[in-house]
């Protein structure tokens with residue numbers, strides 16, 4: 001963050017609000033503004049209201065701490081703790097200011113358990129929580145950020161907030177680094193730290209008890225070299241500063257709720273709060289895989305997850321200990337196959353797309369260009385590799401490695417070029433050279449043939465297909481002579497562009513099979529993109545067959561699949577975009593549930609039933625949805641319901657015809673007993689989920705997590721109890737309780753209860769449901785529903801309707 005934005009931020013903070021704390025000692029009262037101390041039962045809120053300072057007890061702990069947390073978000077997230085090593089043992093605590101401008105935390109016996117080590121004292125000190133989450137002590141007459149007497153941003157805990165510098169001030173010696181909590185309910189310093197080491201060229205390290213676990217790599221002008229996925233934030237949001245006075249990393253955009261956290265298990269996450277999912281989305285979490293472990297492959301080798309084994313010696317190097325290496329213990333690394341002889345000529349082998357080696361063993365110059373850098377490395381016998389320091393603007397600066405190259409990881413999308421020095425003889429011995437030339441010739445011929453073939457093929461496809469702006473090709477779905485329909489296949493780049501590279505800002509939600517993003521194609525069309533998670537064990541052809549199969553299902557109550565994309569590991573499904581989000585956003589949200597009156601809700605229930613009937617019967621390809629739930633019912637502009645995610649369970653599991661599965665796909669609260677317990681599924685499992693959905697739509701309450709002051713019944717048990725007592729209408733959301741709806745409501749509740757019967761054979765078929773909904777036929781009396789008692793529902797504390805995908809042990 002530039003100092004201009006700091007000043008701006010501070011300006012606004014000061015205008016509106018500040019709170020200050022009192023002087024306890026009574027001398028020199030005339031020189032001090034009398035102010036209020038902060039007691040345990042009070043909190044202090046920043047001007048913009050984004051942060052709150054107060055007393056808290058994390059998790060199950062009873063100890064009291066003074067700290068700062070995000071306000072206005074539903075998941076308690078602490079960002080700073082004052083007395084992390086010296087908790088208060090009871091709820092008597094006062095945070096106050098001494099006449100020395102020192103902020104102190106005093107316990108019940110008057111002892112000081114924590115204090116700010118303020119550098120100098122002034123006559124009118126004030127403490128203030130800035131909008132950035134920074135707690136500062138300053139002179140009440142001087143609000144310049146450079147003149148703070150003390151600030152919490154200089155003493156980070158486990159979180160780096162936007163605008164907070166992480167790194168070292170060489171003049172004052174102040175080193176700001178993150179220290180993990182011991183556990184989620186103990187903020188005292190854990191074993192992990194994340195700090196920037198200035199040795200050689202600076203780079204952040206994640207250490208455990210001061211032993212390097214993970215290295216983030218040097219800053220390359222855009223990001224730290226270990227970053228494997230191209231970040232979606234703009235370059236002006238991140239900054240790495242290195243000069244004689246200081247070295248620090250800062251990121252930030254105060255308009256976002258975001259943080260960087262070092263968790264107790266030693267992972268650093270960059271997170272962003274997503275308002276509509278009410279959860280943290282993680283941009284990245286490091287270390288992420290076995291190649292991230294520091295020095296996993298030892299010296300002069302590179303780690304590549306795509307290789308087997310993942311470690312390979314660099315060209316001209318051999319394993320130091322062949323036995324260890326072959327046993328999978330690669331930490332010893334590799335050594336030169338022939339001893340280094342500086343009198344022979346050398347050249348370089350380029351390793352593209354890598355995380356640069358440990359720069360503690362490096363030398364750098366920020367102005368040199370790459371060829372000067374190469375020359376410098378050739379001249380110096382101890383230089384073993386070189387690379388550009390900064391990759392922006394075509395590359396600049398020079399990094400030279402002295403004596404060793406260690407901790408190189410191959411990254412597929414990002415990374416940069418590394419040049420490793422080898423004797424010229426290794427670059428092309430006579431035999432090897434000839435072999436290489438013949439390989440190259442063969443490759444050239446092959447490429448030429450491929451190109452010709454591809455061109456001919458494309459020309460042929462072009463003539464066949466109608467002109468279409470974005471779709472690069474299409475899959476024909478008319479192999480059953482069901483009328484002409486073609487499914488466009490999009491290039492991955494096109495979709496990546498449309499979704500801002502799958503930015504978290506574009507994320508609409510997380511389904512059972514992967515996240516869904518909103519995208520806008522270059523012609524302005526809005527799409528929803530489902531990025532299937534990688535664990536689909538399907539081959540390309542199978543996947544295409546399944547997609548064609550799903551594309552054939554067309555009904556006004558099903559979301560329409562408009563395209564797909566298969567490239568390398570990626571499997572994307574492209575759907576029409578539904579502007580009104582999903583049903584759960586309306587029925588469970590007290591601020592928007594009045595948008596749906598009873599006639600509209602009944603229409604939605606009818607629509608879902610028609611969509612389900614089509615899946616179960618009319619489509620000729622009987623499909624069991626297996627994850628029918630409120631968040632899978634999308635609403636179009638006219639609030640017509642459209643079932644989404646149908647056919648996906650099938651896509652993931654292949655064409656299973658047997659009625660039992662090892663892999664339970666579904667959502668707690670919607671799954672019938674026989675499926676949850678035995679993995680048995682049939683159309684009647686969907687009927688159960690439909691019944692739950694009907695009762696949820698009527699009551700405006702979630703089945704999962706439902707609680708009632710009088711009993712432990714689930715929503716289903718509650719509905720049945722009311723029904724038996726003849727007071728079924730009490731179940732209805734107060735907003736739709738209206739005597740003119742009584743008959744329809746009563747009937748719908750009864751249908752809902754019939755659908756959630758314990759035994760599948762007691763539940764109506766989908767076609768019977770349609771009949772019951774659309775006529776006045778007599779209804780059966782429901783028996784006790786499945787999952788009658790709420791406590792039987794497997795509880796999960798973090799989320800109330802998370803989709804589960806798990807293996808059933810059999």
Ligand SMILES: *[C@@H]1O[C@H](CO)[C@@H](O)[C@H](O)[C@H]1NC(C)=O
Nearest residue numbers: 025026027028098099100121
């Ligand atoms: C602050 O208070 C202490 C203890 O009461 C007193 O000795 C000291 O003189 C005071 N300092 C100033 C600057 O007023």
Ligand SMILES: *[C@@H]1O[C@H](CO)[C@@H](O)[C@H](O)[C@H]1NC(C)=O
Nearest residue numbers: 116117118119120172173174
């Ligand atoms: C604040 O405390 C730290 C560590 O306790 C110490 O290194 C530093 O010198 C102190 N600063 C001042 C201004 O006293």
Ligand SMILES: *[C@@H]1O[C@H](CO)[C@@H](O)[C@H](O)[C@H]1NC(C)=O
Nearest residue numbers: 234236237253254255256505
């Ligand atoms: C901060 O984030 C907002 C919302 O994504 C964006 O519009 C804005 O451009 C960002 N600011 C900077 C300085 O990048």
Ligand SMILES: *[C@@H]1O[C@H](CO)[C@@H](O)[C@H](O)[C@H]1NC(C)=O
Nearest residue numbers: 072255256257274275276591
């Ligand atoms: C987040 O949602 C709340 C209500 O749910 C709303 O008041 C707030 O303005 C939203 N914030 C943003 C940044 O959209």
Ligand SMILES: *[C@@H]1O[C@H](CO)[C@@H](O)[C@H](O)[C@H]1NC(C)=O
Nearest residue numbers: 364365366367368369372398
């Ligand atoms: C960096 O390289 C430039 C160009 O070769 C040179 O003028 C400059 O003195 C070098 N700087 C250092 C610190 O070596």
Ligand SMILES: *[C@@H]1O[C@H](CO)[C@@H](O)[C@H](O)[C@H]1NC(C)=O
Nearest residue numbers: 362363379380381382383402
């Ligand atoms: C090679 O470079 C290193 C780092 O700059 C330096 O310490 C060493 O003296 C150089 N060696 C020679 C032979 O120039």
